[in-house]
Amino acid sequence: MAPHLLAVAVAVAAIIATVSLLAPGAAAYPWPVCGTSNDFEPNSTYQANLNLLAAMLPNNVSASPVLYATAVVGAVPEQVWGMGLCRGDANASSCLACLTQAFQDLPNDCSYNKDAAIYYDPCTLHYSDVHTLADDDTGPTTMSYNINNNANVTSDPARFERLLAALVNATAEHAASNSTRRFATGEADADFDRQFPKVYALAQCTPDQTPAQCRKCLAGLISQSLDGFQNNIGGRVLWVNCTWRYETSPFFNGPAMVRLASSSSPPAAAAAGGGERKYSVFIVVLAVVLPTLAALNLVFCFCFWRRPAPQAKQSQPMYSTEAEDVETVDSMMIDVSALRAATGNFDESNKLGEGGFGAVYKPDSCWRTGVSFVQGVLPDGDEIAVKRLSKSSTQGVEELKNELALVARLRHRNLVRLVGVCLEQQERLLVYEFVPNRSLDLVLFGTDTREPLSWEQRYRIINGIARGLQYLHEDSQLKVVHRDLKASNILLDVEMNPKISDFGLARIFGRDQTQAVTSRVVGTYGYLAPEYLMRGNYSVKSDAFSFGVMVLEIVTGRKNNGSSHKSGDLLTTVWEHWEAGTVAELVDPSLGGSFPEGDVLRCIHIGLLCVQGDPAARPVMSSVVTMLGTDTVTLQAPSKPGFFARKSGTSTTVSADDGSI
Structure with missing residues (x-):
């Protein structure tokens, strides 16, 4: 068996063995699940760290574009790791309210448990003294929660099972491959059943997972649990790393992202000779999941064979691809003649400053580069500055590519925003939003x-x-x-x-x-x-x-x-x-x-x-x-600062002209 398929099988077996709860009906939220490994004492350091986590995590999650965040507070062995995730169709305000409520409920429901999780309809909260990794095969398996609706489909149960298997797998694939939030919803027509004519599905992973990790997590959950729901009209499996759900009535916001047409000829329904063959739902799931994984494995091997060996091991982005970065940078390209005109051909009078990587210029007079930019001013009225990398710059091509790929994808009010790029005629020009009060060192230490x-x-x-x-x-x-x-x-x-x-x-x-x-x-x-x-x-x-x-x-x-x-x-x-x-x-x-x-x-x-x-x-x-x-948090006593390297009163390092090593 291929290594990744073996890992899936191990994960599935582990989950099957440790699923903690199976409710006989659709009970009301919330559903807390308490760990059994370690406890903490009242008014302990762990309690204080948990309080700090409660003060920061809901805001971090609701402010995140993917409605997900993790945080670490304190030092081992009293360190608390926490994660909050809101459903992909939730909004920021409902997300914040849900997680704030979760931090009020969970410590009461799981008193003094270091490891605990709680599930609401719009959000999930988990904290522990052990980190949960995105690619953890088994993860905190005792934190899972299964719910099924005991009402049954009676018209054609076998056909319903096949339709459901196709829908949940298609929804899971969309969540893994086509969404930065790792979230998808689905809808299918069950036109053979007058009582329940439609089926709805949802799948979600934590957004820090790669498509392969998300696909693997959902495949494990679906394959081990779908057969257990049989022909129930609703079911869900809630887990820290990923979750899925289906119902015969709508339960998510907005239109479905995945739409399966009429089920008159559902996948895997027709057998050779025209007769209908009844398949186990577990087999149907594997029939959908395993070929997908095998195909991905083949693609991976082909890509690996075609790709030159890297020069050095580099940390890779979790959310972006090289193609996405190239597309982002391409969309920001500005003609070099426009920037030369803007800066008076980089006249000294327009120079704002200069460092080891090059000079920065502020455009002066009105100009126009086409429909996108007005000289020195963005369409929304923001001013710009042009960073011209010198030919002798210590920032090489790799550093430039790194800066472009990074800054183009980062958005925060306390980060400088990159708005344009020019790589023509041996020029390397970066166009940033103009920040008028210059740098902190000039204000603090300058003239x-x-x-x-x-x-x-x-x-x-x-x-x-x-x-x-x-x-x-x-x-x-x-x-x-x-x-x-x-x-x-x-x-x-x-x-x-x-x-x-x-x-x-x-x-x-x-x-x-x-x-x-x-x-x-x-x-x-x-x-x-x-x-x-x-x-x-x-x-x-x-x-x-x-x-x-x-x-x-x-x-x-x-x-x-x-x-x-x-x-x-x-x-x-x-x-x-x-x-x-x-x-x-x-x-x-x-x-x-x-x-x-x-x-x-x-x-x-x-x-x-x-x-x-x-x-x-x-x-x-x-x-x-x-x-x-806040001044209500007690700060620990600091220890002695790290040394400051000196040799005979001077730096022991070799500095470039901007002070960089």
Whole structure:
């Protein structure tokens, strides 16, 4: 048996052996399922971490374009992993209300169980001290829940079973292959039954799964459960990783995505010689599922044979394909002559700034590139800036492709938006939304003559950067590690809201990937986490370190790699004052003492938590956002910051002309 089919068989057998509940009728939601492995104590660290999860996860899920999110709070062994998923036809408000209610109900229904799940019609919540992976064959099988409606189809049960098998498998295939939400609905005509003339179906996986993973999950559930429903008029199987359902009356919102025509000649109904052969539903399911898997296996092998061997192992996006990326970039192409005209052939008077990768220009006079763009202004009125990569730029073709593929697919108010691309006449031009207040480092450390940042503005910048990173690390369709977070890569809009920029060094992680290792350390001196600088290990926690450095810079108004620190660097200076209880003395003097001391000290505390030497001790960004949003969460005591590499008072690394390694 092929390896992937064997895995399906193992998963199916495991699920059959551990399905926990079978209700004799369509009972009312919700349906909680409690784990049996571990318990936690009242008022324990696990309880506190669970409370933090409840404060952040419903908002994260309802704000996600796929109505799905996961979050991790705390450190092992008291770490809580949680996931929330709303049905693909739900809206954001009903999703938020459902998950908020779920966090009220589930801890009561499963008191002090570390592992628990609860199912409602519009949403599912699961939390545990063990991570559930998208490609986990068996997953938390004790978290499954079966429901069937005992009323039966009487006209032609065998025919109904065949029609149902065809419908649910077609719906499952659509969910796996044709939807970013991994969700589909289906409808079929049962014209042989006057009492129940139609059948409706639904299939859904968690959106972090690849099409193959989703297909495998649903195939396992359908094949092990469909036969058990026999000719019932309704049934569903609810599981953390995937779910499916059918009814003889409508139960989903909107039109069906999959439509099967008249069942007068349903699939697998006609036998040789014209007689009708009665098939087991389980066999019908396998007849549909196994050829599909075999065909996919053949396609995979063919593609693998045709594809050249990769030069190095790279993390792959979970939601996108190369074709989709190419199509996205192609749709953003702008003619080079238009951009030359816009910038006065890249005249020095239009230059906004320059770094190691090239210069950035702001178009000046009115121009037109056709129906899509007006010179310097987008159709919706937003201004633009043109990034011209220099021929000697340290950003090579791979970094450029990486930035294009990444930024074109990311959408968040705290990320700079890419709106156009030009790759003509040996030019490499990227067109971004224009962010008028330039970069954070110029405002904090430059010769800007404007009023210094107020505390309110500084806090908004810290909070905005944290939210942008949370989106990159946890909430976006891609799990992204930036690798070059620094004050010069934080741009400020007209209201001084921060926008993370420059994704040329960023890397995409798999959803279950925690870290990667490189022999080519890139980034900027002063912001690199010690494990990355010394061993090449990078992760979301190395981004957290860079964020912590920026927090301390924003509060103190001092550079980490500056020369004005008696102790050698900002982190050591802040830590020494923290231990002495005099850290308030380091607050930027330009604030003139006008700041809420409690809020400032809390930000310094969070900054120190993020720059701890042990990556596991640093908080994830969703926890940081929660810490910044409330003063009711007790912060753990920070440990000593990671060292700041110096040799005879200078950097031990070799820097490019923009400070990048």
